[in-house]
Amino acid sequence: MIFKRKFRVRWVDTDIAGVMHFTNYFRYFEACEEEFYRSLGLDLNFLREEHGVLLPRVEASCQYKVACRFNDEIEVALSVKEVESKTVTYEFWILNEEEKAAEGTVKCIATTLDWKVVDLPKEFARALKLARNTTI
Amino acid sequence: MIFKRKFRVRWVDTDIAGVMHFTNYFRYFEACEEEFYRSLGLDLNFLREEHGVLLPRVEASCQYKVACRFNDEIEVALSVKEVESKTVTYEFWILNEEEKAAEGTVKCIATTLDWKVVDLPKEFARALKLARNTTI
């Protein structure tokens, strides 16, 4: 399953080079991830408040291909790459006018609120695995 | 008392217009406020963890005079304008090469961790009043 969501590049996302600052690609990866959870009926607030579980990142990477600019409508795509007992890894890519502007990977780990590593809550892991295995 | 601290404008602070984005002036106001607390031996972590008190903003304003640019060394000045039982109001201004680049006001209110308005902790209020009344 590839989850996609469109976003608009904002003035504040740009820098003096006239393009989106490299850190902001990660912000859009994360915005897409948040919409992905919503689409599955998952909720990071529920995870935190009811399960006492956070999903901090242990790895993040991005390769930049083509600059995104103010007012561009970009499409962020998310694919669940791997679900392990305590981690989930996402692949992201950003399409700008059909062209791949950037691609990256983000790996999250489940922890308690005081940062002890734990298993992903069962339903959460199950939903992610289902999303990974679903075609389309 | 006027508390001053120097900061360097970063690439990420700029936007496509080639200057610091207007929201980032508030970030430097806040960075100066944090250094001001440190200079007084006050600690927002202590306030939150020991007193259960937060200092959310109820008002923030800025007037922009001269654009700040990448690599500029700016000096942020803070003055305690008013300390009331539950609020503290700061005046800020930013100097860039001796010129006033911006000036603004930020008003903070004391609340519990679940956002009920409370009195500023006594020693905190006292330190702020002292800073307000100190010349130089």
Added chain:
Amino acid sequence: MIFKRKFRVRWVDTDIAGVMHFTNYFRYFEACEEEFYRSLGLDLNFLREEHGVLLPRVEASCQYKVACRFNDEIEVALSVKEVESKTVTYEFWILNEEEKAAEGTVKCIATTLDWKVVDLPKEFARALKLARNTTI
């Protein structure tokens, strides 16, 4: 005319107090302003590239009423308050579950690319005045 647009509060918008950082309200004001221009067929890229005109902010202010939190769907409303020959002033407010979470004002001035103050381009000013005078 009141222009409204919905946005979703992101994880990255929040801070250690568990709520949206005060600077990010201004980011959403600006995102709404950008969508407002789009709705009128105006384009800040065109303004910059064809007219050589920028719209830097000379004043920005916000009053915070109720904290916005991660995953909240907020509605930002924009109203053109005043259009003068060289400036436009907007009023903004943010609704969160029908409640006013914040309200503010942003004043923009037209300048050349090297920051000399100029008149707002005619069609731009006309469109803004029309928006100001339109009911609904």
Added chain:
Amino acid sequence: MIFKRKFRVRWVDTDIAGVMHFTNYFRYFEACEEEFYRSLGLDLNFLREEHGVLLPRVEASCQYKVACRFNDEIEVALSVKEVESKTVTYEFWILNEEEKAAEGTVKCIATTLDWKVVDLPKEFARALKLARNTTI
């Protein structure tokens, strides 16, 4: 040569999890890079304005080990990993109380102002190579 610079984690850097948001580690990598250029007498403004050269990122990655928190004084270390004709790759790591909090890599490519890939300006490349080869 390992170039190091200390920074203070700001309130605005944190998120609802109570720790520095993962994107902000890249901001501190970049702040350190900017100070590194300054230490060498290099200037990205000069590069842009006189040489017409930008240094956009083509790759960025970070591995997160230990969360950084509000008010932590972090030390960012930079090492020049590789200088090629058109690119420079940096390794970064962040120390927090002697502990490695994060480490990452950022690869930059030289381009003209309209994004054609070019050679790094000679003196710029020479200074970077010298920094790479200098012990201590």
